[in-house]
Amino acid sequence: xxxxxxxxxxxxxxxxxxxxxxxxxxxxxxxxxxxxxxxxxxxxxxxxxxxxxxxxxxxxxxxxxxxxxxxxxxxxxxxxxxxxxxxxxxxxxxxxxxxxxxxxxxxxxxxxxxxxxxxxxxxxxxxxxxxxxxxxxxxxxxxxxxxxxxxxxxxxxxxxxxxxxxxxxxxxxxxxxxxxxxxxxxxxxxxxxxxxxxxxxxxxxxxxxxxxxxxxxxxxxxxxxxxxxxxxxxxxxxxxxxxxxxxxxxxxxxxxxxxxxxxxxxxxxxxxxxxxxxxxxxxxxxxxxxxxxxxxxxxxxxxxxxxxxxxxxxxxxxxxxxxxxxxxxxxxxxxxxxxxxxxxxxxxxxxxxxxxxxxxxxxxxxxxxxxxxxxxxxxxxxxxxxxxxxxxxxxxxxxxxxxxxxxxxxxxxxxxxxxxxxxxxxxxxxxxxxxxxxxxxxxxxxxxxxxxxxxxxxxxxxxxxxxxxxxxxxxxxxxxxx
Numbered sequence: 043x044x045x046x047x048x049x050x051x052x053x054x055x056x057x058x059x060x061x062x063x064x065x066x067x068x069x070x071x072x073x074x075x076x077x078x079x080x081x082x083x084x085x086x087x088x089x090x091x092x093x094x095x096x097x098x099x100x101x102x103x104x105x106x107x108x109x110x111x112x113x114x115x116x117x118x119x120x121x122x123x124x125x126x127x128x129x130x131x132x133x134x135x136x137x138x139x140x141x142x143x144x145x146x147x148x149x150x151x152x153x154x155x156x157x158x159x160x161x162x163x164x165x166x167x168x169x170x171x172x173x174x175x176x177x178x179x180x181x182x183x184x185x186x187x188x189x190x191x192x193x194x195x196x197x198x199x200x201x202x203x204x205x206x207x208x209x210x211x212x213x214x215x216x217x218x219x220x221x222x223x224x225x226x227x228x229x230x231x232x233x234x235x236x237x238x239x240x241x242x243x244x245x246x247x248x249x250x251x252x253x254x255x256x257x258x259x260x261x262x263x264x265x266x267x268x269x270x271x272x273x274x275x276x277x278x279x280x281x282x283x284x285x286x287x288x289x290x291x292x293x294x295x296x297x298x299x300x301x302x303x304x305x306x307x308x309x310x311x312x313x314x315x316x317x318x319x320x321x322x323x324x325x326x327x328x329x330x331x332x333x334x335x336x337x338x339x340x341x342x343x344x345x346x347x348x349x350x351x352x353x354x355x356x357x358x359x360x361x362x363x364x365x366x367x368x369x370x371x372x373x374x375x376x377x378x379x380x381x382x383x384x385x386x387x388x389x390x391x392x393x394x395x396x397x398x399x400x401x402x403x404x405x406x407x408x409x410x411x412x413x414x415x416x417x418x419x420x421x422x423x424x425x426x427x428x429x430x431x432x433x434x435x436x437x438x439x440x441x442x443x444x445x446x447x448x449x450x451x452x453x454x455x456x457x458x459x460x461x462x463x464x465x466x467x468x469x470x471x472x473x474x475x476x477x478x479x480x481x482x483x484x485x486x487x488x489x490x491x492x493x494x495x496x497x498x499x500x501x502x503x504x505x506x507x508x509x510x511x512x513x514x515x516x517x518x519x520x521x522x523x524x
């Protein structure tokens with residue numbers, strides 16, 4: 043079950059919300075946990091057994107770390123707990139990748155290859171494993187106490203609003219909300235608005251542009267030419283942003299509906315003027331997780347420069363590998379790491395001195411070239427696609443292919459995607475909100491039609507998104523597979 047489906051929108055979510063607010067307050071966490079397990083089990087009961095097992099194991103390790111937090115034993119229990127979680131992730135996510143590597147090596151010899159496993163990647167395992175790691179490490183560093191109520195811990199790890207594709211929620215940020223949180227009509231209304239905006243990003247923009255990107259990436263790059271290669275990567279760059287940022291909007295909105303406040307996960311990353319800044323704006327919960335739980339423990343900026351460079355490269359190797367068991371993801375991570383090294387060595391100072399639009403353009407080029415690695419099925423395909431981006435001599439067939447994608451729906455979607463990605467709608471919205479909040483009599487009068495029109499706007503997005511979903515349009519979530 044995914045957020046952008048009629049089943050979730052008009053059956054599961056209303057049922058979960060009505061039940062949540064009808065049961066006594068002391069039972070709300072239990073109801074939300076039950077709803078989360080049902081949501082997860084929809085994708086496979088066996089996946090739920092793995093999730094429940096992970097919760098039980100981490101509950102036990104949390105208590106053991108807490109019990110021995112003042113002694114050396116706490117470190118051993120933390121090491122064991124982290125190892126068990128990473129082993130679980132490695133088995134389910136990377137077993138076949140390792141098998142491929144071994145078979146490639148065996149192919150150089152006369153030894154027989156080994157069989158691939160039949161293991162299927164459980165949905166959301168990367169995210170709930172990181173939730174568990176955050177829980178154990180925060181207890182060890184005394185940022186929080188171990189959760190004695192296993193049901194509250196289970197809710198933190200498995201909450202359906204962010205279980206499948208994040209954002210990564212740290213236990214230290216929400217443990218108090220598990221006990222007590224604010225519920226209000228204002229917060230609930232803000233949650234609905236945020237959810238609908240995310241739904242619109244996903245269904246109306248990401249899905250529309252994703253159709254074009256997928257169609258172009260299915261072609262042999264030699265047939266595309268620069269005009270179609272650039273169209274494909276621009277569409278994919280907007281698709282992945284609107285897809286993942288839209289999901290994060292929906293997750294944050296759902297959290298508000300149930301009284302939770304989650305930290306932001308995106309901050310207009312395509313406005314970044316360096317690759318370093320891009321990672322401060324893109325998938326913030328992941329980049330800060332690696333910063334705080336890997337980079338800083340390795341020494342961060344407190345070590346010699348050469349060691350800092352190694353730490354950066356290692357972190358971005360892990361970032362790429364976390365995203366997928368494939369060489370293209372690893373190279374994607376290292377590609378970003380390379381430009382971070384260049385910026386740290388000398389490039390950042392240059393970028394700070396030049397005209398800001400040039401810095402932004404440089405960052406966009408780096409990010410889009412990296413997205414080719416992320417989207418391509420193989421490194422070979424990615425290299426051929428890069429080559430196609432510089433083949434400026436076009437044929438009639440290539441022009442016809444390009445024109446075939448340019449219709450009114452596409453033009454509206456890409457225009458809204460571009461304006462939204464660069465913060466134009468945020469600026470317009472902030473301007474009108476300031477006007478509405480003004481104490482001047484004229485603006486007070488105008489606030490009523492403003493709120494009415496706003497309600498119509500959100501209703502229109504919901505209705506239009508539903509129409510697209512009922513029509514059975516293209517509707518995958520990119521980050522579900524991670």
